[in-house]
Amino acid sequence: MGPRLKxxxxxxLFAVLALFLLRGLELDPREMPSALIDRPLxxxxxxxxxxxxxxxxxxxxxxxxxxxxxxxxxxxxxxxxPYLNQLTQQGVPIYGVNYKDEDQxxxxxxxxxxxxxxxxxxxxxxxxxLDLGVYGAPETYxxxxxxxxxxxxxxxxxxxxxxxxxxxxxxxxxxxxxP
Amino acid sequence: xIPEIGHYALIVALCLSMILAVLPAxxxxxxxxxxxxxAPGLAVGQLVFVTISFVCLALAFLQDDxxxxxxxxxxxxxxxxxxxxxxxxxxxxxxLLLWALILCFWTTAVALLSPQLPMQVLSRVLSVxxxxxxxxxxxxxxxxxxxxxxxxxxxxxxxxxxxxLQDPGLxxxxxxxxxGYVGFSVAFAFAIAALLGGRLDASWARWSRPWTNVAWAxxxxxxxxxxxxxxxxxxxxxxxxxxxxxxxxxxxxxxGTALIHSLAATEKRGLFKSWTVLLAIFAFSLSxxxxxxxxxxxxxxxxxxxxxxxxxxxxxxxxAIVVGGSLVLYALRAPAVSSRVSFAWVSxxxxxxxxxxxxxxxxxxxxxxxxxxxxxxxxxxxxxxxGPPYFNAVFVPLMALLATFMGLGPVSRWKGDTVARWKGxxxxxxxVAVVCGLTLPLLGADYNLWVALAALLxxxxxxxxVRDAWYRVRGAASLGSGLRRLTPSYCGMLLAHLGFAACxxxxxxxxxxxxxxxxxxxxGDSETLAGYTFEFLExxxxxxxxxxxxxxxxxxxxxxxxxxxxxxQKRRYLASGSVMTEAAIDAGVFRDLFVAMGEPxxxxxxxxxxxxxxxxxxxxxxxxxxxxxxxFATALDKRYRRQRRAATASAQGVLHGA
Numbered sequence: 112m113g114p115r116l117k118x119x120x121x122x123x124l125f126a127v128l129a130l131f132l133l134r135g136l137e138l139d140p141r142e143m144p145s146a147l148i149d150r151p152l153x154x155x156x157x158x159x160x161x162x163x164x165x166x167x168x169x170x171x172x173x174x175x176x177x178x179x180x181x182x183x184x185x186x187x188x189x190x191x192x193p194y195l196n197q198l199t200q201q202g203v204p205i206y207g208v209n210y211k212d213e214d215q216x217x218x219x220x221x222x223x224x225x226x227x228x229x230x231x232x233x234x235x236x237x238x239x240x241l242d243l244g245v246y247g248a249p250e251t252y253x254x255x256x257x258x259x260x261x262x263x264x265x266x267x268x269x270x271x272x273x274x275x276x277x278x279x280x281x282x283x284x285x286x287x288x289x290p
Numbered sequence: 291x292i293p294e295i296g297h298y299a300l301i302v303a304l305c306l307s308m309i310l311a312v313l314p315a316x317x318x319x320x321x322x323x324x325x326x327x328x329a330p331g332l333a334v335g336q337l338v339f340v341t342i343s344f345v346c347l348a349l350a351f352l353q354d355d356x357x358x359x360x361x362x363x364x365x366x367x368x369x370x371x372x373x374x375x376x377x378x379x380x381x382x383x384x385x386l387l388l389w390a391l392i393l394c395f396w397t398t399a400v401a402l403l404s405p406q407l408p409m410q411v412l413s414r415v416l417s418v419x420x421x422x423x424x425x426x427x428x429x430x431x432x433x434x435x436x437x438x439x440x441x442x443x444x445x446x447x448x449x450x451x452x453x454x455l456q457d458p459g460l461x462x463x464x465x466x467x468x469x470g471y472v473g474f475s476v477a478f479a480f481a482i483a484a485l486l487g488g489r490l491d492a493s494w495a496r497w498s499r500p501w502t503n504v505a506w507a508x509x510x511x512x513x514x515x516x517x518x519x520x521x522x523x524x525x526x527x528x529x530x531x532x533x534x535x536x537x538x539x540x541x542x543x544x545x546g547t548a549l550i551h552s553l554a555a556t557e558k559r560g561l562f563k564s565w566t567v568l569l570a571i572f573a574f575s576l577s578x579x580x581x582x583x584x585x586x587x588x589x590x591x592x593x594x595x596x597x598x599x600x601x602x603x604x605x606x607x608x609x610a611i612v613v614g615g616s617l618v619l620y621a622l623r624a625p626a627v628s629s630r631v632s633f634a635w636v637s638x639x640x641x642x643x644x645x646x647x648x649x650x651x652x653x654x655x656x657x658x659x660x661x662x663x664x665x666x667x668x669x670x671x672x673x674x675x676x677g678p679p680y681f682n683a684v685f686v687p688l689m690a691l692l693a694t695f696m697g698l699g700p701v702s703r704w705k706g707d708t709v710a711r712w713k714g715x716x717x718x719x720x721x722v723a724v725v726c727g728l729t730l731p732l733l734g735a736d737y738n739l740w741v742a743l744a745a746l747l748x749x750x751x752x753x754x755x756v757r758d759a760w761y762r763v764r765g766a767a768s769l770g771s772g773l774r775r776l777t778p779s780y781c782g783m784l785l786a787h788l789g790f791a792a793c794x795x796x797x798x799x800x801x802x803x804x805x806x807x808x809x810x811x812x813x814g815d816s817e818t819l820a821g822y823t824f825e826f827l828e829x830x831x832x833x834x835x836x837x838x839x840x841x842x843x844x845x846x847x848x849x850x851x852x853x854x855x856x857x858x859q860k861r862r863y864l865a866s867g868s869v870m871t872e873a874a875i876d877a878g879v880f881r882d883l884f885v886a887m888g889e890p891x892x893x894x895x896x897x898x899x900x901x902x903x904x905x906x907x908x909x910x911x912x913x914x915x916x917x918x919x920x921x922f923a924t925a926l927d928k929r930y931r932r933q934r935r936a937a938t939a940s941a942q943g944v945l946h947g948a
Contacts, residue, residue: 223898225889
């Protein structure tokens, strides 16, 4: 390679990077693989965090509820946690999916920060997460009374997300006005 | 009315920057002194109009003008005035205006403080910076107009600034960070001007060096403040998360660190010219890339701005023009043949080269880790996230390697040195450093090998520096006159390198010896942690200007002597209803005591309480402050000013001769 040609290497590398960035603009990192929307919550039988019993799908469906995927290693989960506590106080049922986590850490976390969850499903190896298509925590699924996933939110649930996105859908589902 | 004035001022500024981008560069090409002479005036005009625009937006915030969209969504009438002002840059539109303001500020500073520059060079530099301003001002005007009104239907009150941002640290963190980011545009503009003019020589390096060092110093302080803020404001005692947005500021810093060192070799020895130019382009490109990542929504992050694909496309296009254009120019104009200057393998040059390799690898590591989720997604491989383990695994060995060679740097000689001389100079330091490494960890809670390694490396750095400084000072009539012999750039280097040593010690000691405990505590309970007794005295409700809070009051004692009174709070902000943890910290040179409130447990007044004992955590920020001030100090060096006087005469000559 001639000495002059070598000077083009940075340009070529940048061009490759720019193509990736361009593609990145079309992809939404928060986008749900649409496959699971309006599909039933996957079947599972996993231990519960709070007790030594096993929980399955039937134990957690039957009313409109939020399924919150969280972990103690997840920084954003800590940000969203106080708001989940508030939602529970408002009477919104929330089930936790403790994703790829240590039970001891998770229990300590709940003791320290409060426990907004009806119960926590221990998904230690991420199998339920895999079925749900989780790629990171936190994620929150809105599931209707029939156990069908109606919405998936990736990232922190805060007051704005709840007010603007989740609450309207939640109300609709409660009132049974779903198409 | 005021917002409209601001909007018009921004449009005028855009027009001025368009002229600035074209006319002086054309003048430099055609050797038209009139066109070139317009550059400083245009730069000042640009600054004036962007300032007007900025002041108008600030007034809208301070006067609670909720008809303006950004004010309505980021401020509130109850917000303290200080935070109303800083809310200006707590959002995408406003922070972009701050970006533009700082860019104009740097442009004007170059225009006014560079009488030593040949007119052609100055015109080209200012034109390049004008071009960047065109990009950012049109980005602001066309995709993110901060003066957009909400009419009709403007809210009675605003929805408040994110409580996380209601903090003194966050008032100055973005301006400092932007001073650094945008400051690299000066180094970039000098590099492009040199490529355009075809003259890459030592004087080019000497001109851009003080600017680069100052920008780097600002960036260092900005990052430091961000980390400090995360530590006390996020409420769980962490100080670095390898979050994409943090990485976005860290990458230009790493590249910039390589650049300031490589500029030294270029200035002193005329070496690595093409490489230095490339680094200058690289550092600023990474600043732009950071802007893209934060504002386009391609990556998820805790503190990314509200995003919009149109904005992402605009920045990407801008990035392609600026970076692509400058790399084309680089490929066509950079000297392809290696310089004739030679140096031995054992020399200061090769150590600087080693520094550059380490920092480049570090930059690329962070870049790759940050973009990996995007790469995999774009290739259809699914969604991934890259966490601290990856970054730490690469970063820790790199920095250890760096510190080892860094100890040799200041002592080494240019051109050629010998290992035998290094042994003679540093043999004793090495021995003492080993002793320090073996003994210092004994002061900690238990003997820890990581701390031993950190102490060894830090002692190695410090002893090398002290010895070198001592050799320069000794032999003078008095210590005072000896110290005066040291140039500001030498003192700056000394300070910055000492700061790095402090940083290494602080990071390692606090990571290894940190003790934290999460407890259920009621008023009256007490708990002992690392010898300190934390006594929960009482729980009290408190009211702030725009929040209500529960405050837990703690008394901390050691051996029955009062150490501190700490009062962490759990705040609920009235406008948004968000709940925030306000940690209470007793700061000290050798340890921080940190108390934060979790959630109430039960109804009998018990709370989840987090207690932290963090040894030497301040050393990390202290080290960063030393690095920053070291950077500032180097810019004071006389040789940059002496050059100025001599060059003013010749510049006058050029002006009259043309």
